[in-house]
Amino acid sequence: MSRLLAKALVLVVGAAVIASCSNGSTTSTGNKFSGVTVRVVTFTGPQIAEPLQRRAPDFEKATGAKVQVITVPFSDLYQKVLTDFATKTNSYDATVFDPQWMGDYVPPGYLEDLTDRVQNDSTLQWNDIAPFFRDFSATFKGRVYTIPLDGDFQMVYYRKDLLQKDGLQPPVTWQDYIAIAKHFQGKDLNGDGKADYGSCLAMKRSAQSYWAWISVAAAYLQSQGTKQGAFFNIDNMQPLTNNPAAAAALDVYKQLSKIGPPDQLNNDVGDSRGLFVGGRCALSLDWGDIGTLAIDKTQSKVADKVGAVILPGSKQVLDRSTGQLADCNATLCPYATNGVNHAPFAAFGGWSGAINKASSSKVKDAAFAFLSYMSAPAQSSVDVTIGKTGFNPYRTSHFNNLDTWTKAGMSEQAAKDYLGAIQASLQSPNMVLDLRIPQTAYYQQTALDTALADFLAGNGSVSQTMTRITTQWNAKTDEIGRQSQLDAYKASLSVTK
Amino acid sequence: MEEEDLTKVSGYVSPHGFRLAASSWRPVAARLDRVAGSVFILPAVVVILGFSIFPLLASLYVSLSRLSFSEGGVELKFVGLGNYAKLLVGIDHEHFLGLVGPATVWSTLVLGAGCALLVFLLYRYARSADRTAAGLAGRVFGAVVTGVLLWLVVNTVLTSGRPGTLVVTIVYVAVDVTVQYLIGLGLALLVVQHLPGRRFFRVVFLLPMMITPVGVAYLFRMLTDTDKGPLYPIWAHFGLTDVSWVTNAWTARLAVMIGDVWQWTPFIFIVLLASIETLPHELVEAAVVDGANRLQVFWRITFPLILPATSTVVLIRLIEGFKIVDLPNVLTNGGPGTATESLTLHAYTIWRALDIGGSAAVAYMLLILVTFVGVSYVNLFRRRVTAMT
Numbered sequence: 001m002s003r004l005l006a007k008a009l010v011l012v013v014g015a016a017v018i019a020s021c022s023n024g025s026t027t028s029t030g031n032k033f034s035g036v037t038v039r040v041v042t043f044t045g046p047q048i049a050e051p052l053q054r055r056a057p058d059f060e061k062a063t064g065a066k067v068q069v070i071t072v073p074f075s076d077l078y079q080k081v082l083t084d085f086a087t088k089t090n091s092y093d094a095t096v097f098d099p100q101w102m103g104d105y106v107p108p109g110y111l112e113d114l115t116d117r118v119q120n121d122s123t124l125q126w127n128d129i130a131p132f133f134r135d136f137s138a139t140f141k142g143r144v145y146t147i148p149l150d151g152d153f154q155m156v157y158y159r160k161d162l163l164q165k166d167g168l169q170p171p172v173t174w175q176d177y178i179a180i181a182k183h184f185q186g187k188d189l190n191g192d193g194k195a196d197y198g199s200c201l202a203m204k205r206s207a208q209s210y211w212a213w214i215s216v217a218a219a220y221l222q223s224q225g226t227k228q229g230a231f232f233n234i235d236n237m238q239p240l241t242n243n244p245a246a247a248a249a250l251d252v253y254k255q256l257s258k259i260g261p262p263d264q265l266n267n268d269v270g271d272s273r274g275l276f277v278g279g280r281c282a283l284s285l286d287w288g289d290i291g292t293l294a295i296d297k298t299q300s301k302v303a304d305k306v307g308a309v310i311l312p313g314s315k316q317v318l319d320r321s322t323g324q325l326a327d328c329n330a331t332l333c334p335y336a337t338n339g340v341n342h343a344p345f346a347a348f349g350g351w352s353g354a355i356n357k358a359s360s361s362k363v364k365d366a367a368f369a370f371l372s373y374m375s376a377p378a379q380s381s382v383d384v385t386i387g388k389t390g391f392n393p394y395r396t397s398h399f400n401n402l403d404t405w406t407k408a409g410m411s412e413q414a415a416k417d418y419l420g421a422i423q424a425s426l427q428s429p430n431m432v433l434d435l436r437i438p439q440t441a442y443y444q445q446t447a448l449d450t451a452l453a454d455f456l457a458g459n460g461s462v463s464q465t466m467t468r469i470t471t472q473w474n475a476k477t478d479e480i481g482r483q484s485q486l487d488a489y490k491a492s493l494s495v496t497k
Numbered sequence: 498m499e500e501e502d503l504t505k506v507s508g509y510v511s512p513h514g515f516r517l518a519a520s521s522w523r524p525v526a527a528r529l530d531r532v533a534g535s536v537f538i539l540p541a542v543v544v545i546l547g548f549s550i551f552p553l554l555a556s557l558y559v560s561l562s563r564l565s566f567s568e569g570g571v572e573l574k575f576v577g578l579g580n581y582a583k584l585l586v587g588i589d590h591e592h593f594l595g596l597v598g599p600a601t602v603w604s605t606l607v608l609g610a611g612c613a614l615l616v617f618l619l620y621r622y623a624r625s626a627d628r629t630a631a632g633l634a635g636r637v638f639g640a641v642v643t644g645v646l647l648w649l650v651v652n653t654v655l656t657s658g659r660p661g662t663l664v665v666t667i668v669y670v671a672v673d674v675t676v677q678y679l680i681g682l683g684l685a686l687l688v689v690q691h692l693p694g695r696r697f698f699r700v701v702f703l704l705p706m707m708i709t710p711v712g713v714a715y716l717f718r719m720l721t722d723t724d725k726g727p728l729y730p731i732w733a734h735f736g737l738t739d740v741s742w743v744t745n746a747w748t749a750r751l752a753v754m755i756g757d758v759w760q761w762t763p764f765i766f767i768v769l770l771a772s773i774e775t776l777p778h779e780l781v782e783a784a785v786v787d788g789a790n791r792l793q794v795f796w797r798i799t800f801p802l803i804l805p806a807t808s809t810v811v812l813i814r815l816i817e818g819f820k821i822v823d824l825p826n827v828l829t830n831g832g833p834g835t836a837t838e839s840l841t842l843h844a845y846t847i848w849r850a851l852d853i854g855g856s857a858a859v860a861y862m863l864l865i866l867v868t869f870v871g872v873s874y875v876n877l878f879r880r881r882v883t884a885m886t
Contacts, residue, residue, distance in 0.1 A: 079849050107566075
């Protein structure tokens with residue numbers, strides 16, 4: 001009897017499984033890519049991975065292609081994907097990564113050339129993407145290799161309500177930033193009876209912190225326009241990390257490390273964002289994320305209290321002819337506003353999707369369709385307004401349609417402030433491009449990051465830190481080849497002389 | 498004579514001839530018997546060679562090369578000892594060895610005492626009756642290496658300098674294993690007493706070992722957060738909310754060490770507990786009858802009898818301890834600066850930037866260090882304990 005029951009049970013369960021499987025396959029309305037699986041690798045997130053995971057089922061319904069999102073920690077992403085492609089393991093068909101790394105991915109031929117595809121895809125609306133992201137983030141030596149999914153500029157956020165109450169203006173220079181931060185440090189900003197912080201920054205090692213130092217240094221280092229470059233001398237590839245401008249930036253950075261939460265040195269961007277939208281900080285420096293997280297009702301206590309401005313600047317900049325800091329004038333700082341040189345930093349360049357050249361053509365088609373779907377205005381205009389996606393505006397339509405922002409919960413004024421700060425950076429002729437040469441990951445993520453972390457921890461003076469960064473950068477440049485690195489650097493700045 | 502003639506008849510084989518044939522086969526058979534063992538274990542040896550020795554040699558080669566990606570594959574360029582030179586005298590030496598500060602009273606005292614101890618031990622061996630030339634040479638080598646490491650530790654830790662990843666790892670191992678042993682032994686002695694609830698505590702004390710090290714690291718990250726962690730009320734009570742564990746080099750290292758001690762003490766505890774529980778009761782009873790007090794019973798009977806277990810468990814913890822990586826990586830990311838970075842984490846951070854040769858060089862330095870410590874320990878301590886018991 002029990003055997004009969006067991007058999008009946010097996011039959012029923014088996015039938016149910018078959019039914020559910022067949023049901024599953026017939027629910028797909030689109031079948032253009034039916035049976036194709038695209039394996040996309042990106043970082044753990046939750047930002048960046050979240051929108052990919054959320055939209056993958058919809059894409060599957062529309063096209064039949066299954067998208068598997070694989071995540072790895074940010075600090076592992078560069079080498080994990082590169083070694084996978086190099087060793088021909090090819091366990092990933094596409095990657096959503098840092099376009100700065102193209103210098104290592106494109107020359108060995110690991111990435112699919114997308115130039116023709118992006119031009120021929122009408123849903124992608126390629127020309128709606130802001131020129132900077134199209135021509136710099138997505139392009140390497142004249143060919144398109146990535147589809148931008150995110151627009152990245154660092155800027156400064158401030159608590160509008162607090163500054164107004166105390167009659168303070170948003171920071172214009174880094175000295176202003178420090179003064180405002182000191183003013184609020186230790187005061188109770190959110191009414192919980194606990195002392196809060198003047199400024200919250202991410203300063204943790206092996207995380208996404210080192211860009212903040214470049215954001216500070218940029219104002220002192222680059223004043224003559226984007227093609228001047230802020231990392232190396234474009235005549236001899238000597239690093240611009242051992243001069244009074246870099247020293248001034250280190251000094252500011254050290255001061256900032258002391259005006260903030262006690263464990264600031266162990267805070268990553270997730271921590272500093274949490275503190276800011278939790279109402280515990282007067283100022284912060286971040287990508288576009290705080291702007292959208294501030295309107296996320298589930299975690300924000302500062303909705304409509306946040307203002308955003310272009311990165312603070314400096315009244316003194318590096319005079320490359322003398323190697324000294326000099327006051328801004330019309331020749332030295334042609335793009336200065338009221339004598340203050342601003343150098344908005346396109347840190348990172350925005351998460352972008354690229355396709356593994358070694359995947360089969362059907363999979364590559366599906367991968368391209370997925371990335372195009374993610375970037376298309378219908379999807380991206382919603383995603384850039386959601387804080388947890390980590391995606392920031394990068395299309396002209398994102399900047400022009402205020403409706404999507406007000407629908408997402410931003411007041412019109414806040415949206416104008418936020419988008420205005422990004423646009424001011426985007427349109428600046430003195431924008432600083434992030435480094436994009438072979439082994440960028442070593443220059444920034446290893447050498448610079450470790451030296452800065454040691455400096456903040458009190459290991460090494462300003463001059464020792466500058467010497468250390470410079471020596472390590474020079475050693476790496478010589479190891480790879482000074483001329484080839486110089487060529488790559490100049491190409492990344494579109495310098496043709 | 499007749500037999501000799503018979504031998505000329507074709508097909509005839511004398512009984513003696515059989516003996517001759519058998520005796521000529523015997524060495525072959527004996528040899529087969531002898532090599533059979535080897536033949537049977539050959540597959541296992543090949544597998545071990547393939548999985549253990551080959552990667553070791555391959556990584557040795559990688560540590561002597563520089564890896565780069567080129568069209569269609571990977572290029573390994575031989576650079577000789579370049580990666581090692583980078584660590585010892587080149588751009589990464591501050592990271593690896595640390596920064597030596599000017600001598601202080603303490604550093605001089607400790608270094609002097611350490612060197613005097615090494616010289617005394619060498620002198621004692623040289624004067625002992627069972628000394629051998631090889632033993633003396635080995636000990637001189639050991640003493641020189643220990644002296645150099647001691648110099649490095651003392652001059653980076655007890656001065657205004659700062660320790661590199663090599664010294665930090667040595668400090669982790671020395672402190673962690675000592676503290677783990679003392680606490681583990683104490684707990685084991687406590688649990689063998691006939692106390693109420695000892696069975697319960699026996700299981701509870703084992704729990705930390707069952708948690709994955711990354712879990713432990715996250716746990717300690719929460720506990721050391723003075724601003725919002727679960728221990729916030731305690732920090733607030735003592736006015737410590739503005740003090741951070743992880744922004745000061747030594748408190749950050751302390752946090753890592755507390756985590757490691759918490760996780761691995763149970764391992765020492767369980768081994769020593771098993772050892773203590775199997776001790777013969779007669780000896781203790783006899784000693785008690787003879788009027789020995791508890792301390793004497795411990796020092797004269799329990800401790801010597803658990804020495805073999807002690808020496809094994811300490812050796813295992815020493816070797817394991819050198820490989821610490823999860824805790825500093827998750828708890829502090831090696832920070833502040835490079836203060837909490839262990840050798841394995843150092844290798845990992847270099848590897849992340851795809852300097853695979855440099856990373857392999859760090860890993861080899863670690864291997865050399867672990868081998869040196871392990872071999873010295875076995876020769877000087879463990880063998881003596883085994884002989885004694």
